[in-house]
Amino acid sequence: MTCPLEVCDRVLDTVRALAGDSAEAQVTVGAGTSGLTRFANSFIHQNVVEDTSVATIKVTLSGRSAGATVSGTDDEALHRAVGGAIEAARLQPTDPAWPGLAPPSDAGPAGYWDEATATASPAVRSGLVAEFVEAVAGLDAAGYCETTAVRAAYANTAGQRLEGRSSTATLDGIARAPGADGSARQMSAAVGDLRGTATGAAAAARARDGVDVVDLEPGRYEVVLGPSCVADMLLFLGAYGFNGRTVVEGRSFARVGETQFDPQVSIWDDVNQPGAVGLPFDAEGTPKRRVDFVTAGVTTGLAHDRRTAMAAGTQSSGHAIDGGEGFGAVPTSVFLGPGTASREDIVSRVGRGLLVTDFWYTRVLDPRTLVTTGLTRNGVFLVEGGHVVRPVGNMRFTQSYVDALAPGNVLGIGCDPQLGMVYFGTATAPTIHLASWHFTGGASG
Amino acid sequence: VFDVGTSAVEAALAAGARYADTRVMTRRNETMSAQNGAVEGLRRSDGTGLGVRALIGSSWGFAASTELDPAAVRRTGVRAAQTARASAAVPGPQLELAHIPVVNDSWESGCVEDPLAVSPSEKGDLLVGVTDVMHRAGAPVARASYQIWDTEKWLITSEGSRIFQRIRECGAEMSATAIGDQETQRRSYPGIGGQYGTEGWELVRRLDLPGNAERVAAQAQALLTAPQCPATVTDLILGGEQMALQIHESVGHAIELDRILGWEAAFAGSSWLNLDRLGSLRYGSELMNITADATLPGALGSFGYDDEGTPAQCVPIVVDGIWVGVLSGRDTAAIAGVPAGGMVRGDGFNRLPMVRMTNIGLLPGDSSLEEMVEATDEGILMDTNRSWSIDDKRLNFQFGCEIAWEIRRGQRARLLRNPTYTGVGPRFWASMDMLGGPDEWTFYGTPNCGKGQPIQIGHTGHPAVPARFRSVRVGVHG
Numbered sequence: 001m002t003c004p005l006e007v008c009d010r011v012l013d014t015v016r017a018l019a020g021d022s023a024e025a026q027v028t029v030g031a032g033t034s035g036l037t038r039f040a041n042s043f044i045h046q047n048v049v050e051d052t053s054v055a056t057i058k059v060t061l062s063g064r065s066a067g068a069t070v071s072g073t074d075d076e077a078l079h080r081a082v083g084g085a086i087e088a089a090r091l092q093p094t095d096p097a098w099p100g101l102a103p104p105s106d107a108g109p110a111g112y113w114d115e116a117t118a119t120a121s122p123a124v125r126s127g128l129v130a131e132f133v134e135a136v137a138g139l140d141a142a143g144y145c146e147t148t149a150v151r152a153a154y155a156n157t158a159g160q161r162l163e164g165r166s167s168t169a170t171l172d173g174i175a176r177a178p179g180a181d182g183s184a185r186q187m188s189a190a191v192g193d194l195r196g197t198a199t200g201a202a203a204a205a206r207a208r209d210g211v212d213v214v215d216l217e218p219g220r221y222e223v224v225l226g227p228s229c230v231a232d233m234l235l236f237l238g239a240y241g242f243n244g245r246t247v248v249e250g251r252s253f254a255r256v257g258e259t260q261f262d263p264q265v266s267i268w269d270d271v272n273q274p275g276a277v278g279l280p281f282d283a284e285g286t287p288k289r290r291v292d293f294v295t296a297g298v299t300t301g302l303a304h305d306r307r308t309a310m311a312a313g314t315q316s317s318g319h320a321i322d323g324g325e326g327f328g329a330v331p332t333s334v335f336l337g338p339g340t341a342s343r344e345d346i347v348s349r350v351g352r353g354l355l356v357t358d359f360w361y362t363r364v365l366d367p368r369t370l371v372t373t374g375l376t377r378n379g380v381f382l383v384e385g386g387h388v389v390r391p392v393g394n395m396r397f398t399q400s401y402v403d404a405l406a407p408g409n410v411l412g413i414g415c416d417p418q419l420g421m422v423y424f425g426t427a428t429a430p431t432i433h434l435a436s437w438h439f440t441g442g443a444s445g
Numbered sequence: 446v447f448d449v450g451t452s453a454v455e456a457a458l459a460a461g462a463r464y465a466d467t468r469v470m471t472r473r474n475e476t477m478s479a480q481n482g483a484v485e486g487l488r489r490s491d492g493t494g495l496g497v498r499a500l501i502g503s504s505w506g507f508a509a510s511t512e513l514d515p516a517a518v519r520r521t522g523v524r525a526a527q528t529a530r531a532s533a534a535v536p537g538p539q540l541e542l543a544h545i546p547v548v549n550d551s552w553e554s555g556c557v558e559d560p561l562a563v564s565p566s567e568k569g570d571l572l573v574g575v576t577d578v579m580h581r582a583g584a585p586v587a588r589a590s591y592q593i594w595d596t597e598k599w600l601i602t603s604e605g606s607r608i609f610q611r612i613r614e615c616g617a618e619m620s621a622t623a624i625g626d627q628e629t630q631r632r633s634y635p636g637i638g639g640q641y642g643t644e645g646w647e648l649v650r651r652l653d654l655p656g657n658a659e660r661v662a663a664q665a666q667a668l669l670t671a672p673q674c675p676a677t678v679t680d681l682i683l684g685g686e687q688m689a690l691q692i693h694e695s696v697g698h699a700i701e702l703d704r705i706l707g708w709e710a711a712f713a714g715s716s717w718l719n720l721d722r723l724g725s726l727r728y729g730s731e732l733m734n735i736t737a738d739a740t741l742p743g744a745l746g747s748f749g750y751d752d753e754g755t756p757a758q759c760v761p762i763v764v765d766g767i768w769v770g771v772l773s774g775r776d777t778a779a780i781a782g783v784p785a786g787g788m789v790r791g792d793g794f795n796r797l798p799m800v801r802m803t804n805i806g807l808l809p810g811d812s813s814l815e816e817m818v819e820a821t822d823e824g825i826l827m828d829t830n831r832s833w834s835i836d837d838k839r840l841n842f843q844f845g846c847e848i849a850w851e852i853r854r855g856q857r858a859r860l861l862r863n864p865t866y867t868g869v870g871p872r873f874w875a876s877m878d879m880l881g882g883p884d885e886w887t888f889y890g891t892p893n894c895g896k897g898q899p900i901q902i903g904h905t906g907h908p909a910v911p912a913r914f915r916s917v918r919v920g921v922h923g
Contacts (some may be wrong), residue, residue, distance in 0.1 A: 034899070035528075036898055036899055040707050040708045040711065041537060041706075041707050041708075042535070043504075043537075044503070044534070044535045044537075045708055046507070046530035046797055047506050047507070047531060048508070048509075049502055049507070049508050049509075049510070049524060049898070050509045050795050051510050052511060053511055065487070066487045066489070066565075067487065067490065068489045068491070069491070070490065071493060071494055072512070079490070081489075084489055084491075088487055091566040091569070092569055092806060093484055093573060094571060095483060096483055097482065114823055122527065122531035122532075125534075125536070126535060127534060129535050131801055140707070141709040142707065143711040144711065144712070144898050146898070149913055152611070176710065183711075205734065221640055242600065249585065249624075250585065251624060276569060279744075293689070310689065315711055325478065325589070326478045326480065359839055360714075361836070362834065363832040363833055363834045363845075364626045365831070365865070365923070366453050366629060366863070368628045368629045369627065369628055369785065369923070372923075373832065373843050373845075373921075373923075374834055375834070375836045375837075375841065377837055378838075391628045395834065396834075396836075396843060396867070396921060398843070398865075398921055399923050400923050403923075406551050422479070422916070442841075443840070443841045444841065444869065445842075
């Protein structure tokens with residue numbers, strides 16, 4: 001495999017040769033392999049592998065910028081991409097908010113890596129799927145097992161040079177009983193951590209518990225939300241709320257220094273925390289640093305890229321995303337601090353409420369209030385007097401994610417943090433117990 | 446290029462595949478965005494590679510690579526077969542393929558003005574200009590962008606088909622966001638995410654972004670102080686752009702045969718439709734006529750052949766309100782016992798082709814938006830999608846729009862903010878009693894349809910007209 005940093009150097013040499021030493025340029029090269037095995041109706045129906053190598057280049061000439069992305073690392077393709085970017089940059093208007101390139105700095109840890117995951121064969125993934133399918137015996141199974149590995153490098157003409165690598169392994173599936181699905185999932189940096197039998201058995205138990213649902217009237221309910229639901233909340237809180245750009249533009253709820261959440265709530269981003277996965281630097285070559293967004297209920301920090309940091313008079317936190325000029329900076333390894341209660345303890349404290357496994361198809365109605373609509377999925381259960389009494393039909397909710405975590409509304413946080421994929425990266429979230437959640441309809445209408 | 450693909454197919458067959466195909470693809474993409482009178486980013490991408498599909502037993506194996514030297518190409522073919530073979534650890538019924546003719550052909554989408562040949566400075570001036578106008582007109586955040594794709598692909602199948610296609614697509618969008626004390630309001634033109642088609646830059650010129658910039662900014666500002674959409678049950682008129690979203694979510698995905706067969710159950714979800722009812726199930730009122738037509742010139746879901754080599758075609762989906770058709774590929778069609786529909790496409794060389802919407806459209810009726818308003822004593826007119834959410838069986842939906850007007854005694858009355866409506870697919874479609882006519886029939890394009898794992902972004906088209914629905918629940922708020 002070609003060394004990504006060596007490819008970066010070739011690109012920068014080409015920029016200098018074509019545009020002179022005054023040109024500013026940055027390049028990220030990611031080379032990786034991924035494999036994904038999908039199963040449905042209890043058999044594998046799609047099995048894919050991919051080797052990729054992508055160079056993402058940005059050239060800036062006197063404040064005029066253009067970017068290019070090219071697959072492969074051959075000299076001709078890279079030369080053509082650099083030449084096209086230079087030509088396009090010369091025709092662009094000057095960017096008055098160009099923040100310049102990331103200066104040289106310490107790269108920090110290289111990222112979490114597992115060689116067995118990086119070299120996992122289709123047979124390894126198929127073996128895990130076989131365990132999952134066998135464990136749901138008597139029910140239909142569907143889902144996927146994925147292994148990914150990427151080696152990446154970043155370099156720019158200001159002298160910044162970084163390398164990192166990351167591996168991930170995921171087993172995620174459902175068991176399907178008549179009229180009820182149950183889900184379970186595992187994610188880690190190492191494929192050896194995945195347990196097909198245990199994951200399948202957990203999904204099957206949820207599915208069997210979910211059979212024979214009744215519909216409940218919509219309204220406000222006390223809820224216990226599973227880790228994947230909380231991860232969804234963290235995604236939107238981060239992308240729309242703790243995003244330095246939305247704050248600078250006045251489109252965010254976040255007000256640093258104010259108590260906006262319950263004192264039990266602490267939220268941060270830290271790619272270097274044990275258990276996290278991902279690369280240790282961002283798309284602009286800034287090493288990712290820990291940012292505490294919420295500390296004991298008080299909003300304390302924001303994610304910044306170089307552009308939003310300049311506008312806010314601060315430093316980038318290393319949260320620029322590829323192609324994110326128009327979106328801003330977002331958390332990519334976000335955590336919600338766990339509590340001490342087990343899920344069973346939390347359920348035992350519920351008077352009358354709902355235990356929700358997963359959310360589905362959530363969309364933000366207004367990015368400022370974070371009023372969000374979506375549905376429950378893969379198991380909803382009525383809890384009365386501290387006991388799960390029966391499964392209920394899926395329900396639609398329309399609820400502000402900020403209000404849901406407001407002071408006094410958080411009744412408990414579980415000790416069961418679970419790593420999971422979200423749109424911009426990963427979230428590690430525990431079960432959470434909330435006093436009120438607004439269900440606005442049943443899924444059946 | 447055909448020789449390269451043939452080499453990969455032969456390698457897959459030699460490694461045990463009973464069927465194999467290869468797509469060699471080159472895709473050039475250009476996108477630019479601007480905010481408040483300044484260009485934020487211009488990016489060009491250039492991706493070339495090949496993807497090989499190999500069928501063994503009950504599973505597809507797929508391998509992709511950017512390396513195109515002869516040894517690497519053969520290696521990719523072998524890897525596809527080996528990957529398919531690994532699926533035997535969890536086997537199912539043998540997968541068959543519906544018959545399609547062997548084809549040697551080429552096809553190219555229509556394009557008057559090559560969008561990649563238009564100067565970046567001209568395109569930048571357009572975005573800078575309209576965002577500057579919207580910003581000066583009072584929008585704190587004024588954004589605009591365009592996207593261009595120029596795709597060449599060579600398909601080689603082990604049955605002997607050789608097909609070359611070149612498809613050029615482009616489109617643009619702009620939006621103005623007003624910021625109030627408690628919430629934001631956005632107006633977009635020509636719709637959320639913009640308008641796209643298989644056309645050249647003439648499409649963007651036709652949109653007339655500059656001619657709509659001031660109006661969009663003024664409406665965003667006006668929405669901040671408009672009364673909230675009331676929570677009630679009333680007659681609902683939807684503009685064409687929102688109808689496109691309604692069709693996409695509550696018809697297009699529901700009729701995907703891979704969903705109906707359970708292949709997407711764990712991720713994208715399944716469907717409320719059961720093949721036992723194909724041909725007899727009432728999907729909506731008698732005004733409802735839906736086709737999947739990949740032959741419409743300029744529509745975003747048009748092509749010559751799908752990624753299996755099945756010719757583009759027009760397939761009836763709903764006729765006079767009765768469900769009669771599905772979206773299929775060769776494998777799903779063989780299971781369901783229907784002809785291959787030619788609806789399989791992959792997002793780039795490195796993604797396994799899967800069932801995808803083509804142009805899923807509602808055929809026009811004989812009314813018009815203004816006639817619908819005049820014929821409505823009390824109701825709400827909503828337009829331009831703002832949010833969309835639907836359950837995993839594609840039944841229960843809740844959609845939000847950017848703007849609404851109260852209708853009283855056949856007249857547009859007050860502007861309303863935060864309009865939403867909710868319903869259940871077949872009941873909602875059954876309540877449709879007025880449809881816009883041919884003059885209002887527009888081919889809306891959706892360039893961001895997510896499906897599959899690894900996730901694939903599909904380009905779909907949705908011909909639509911305004912329509913009226915009776916007794917709909919509106920005004921669902923948090």
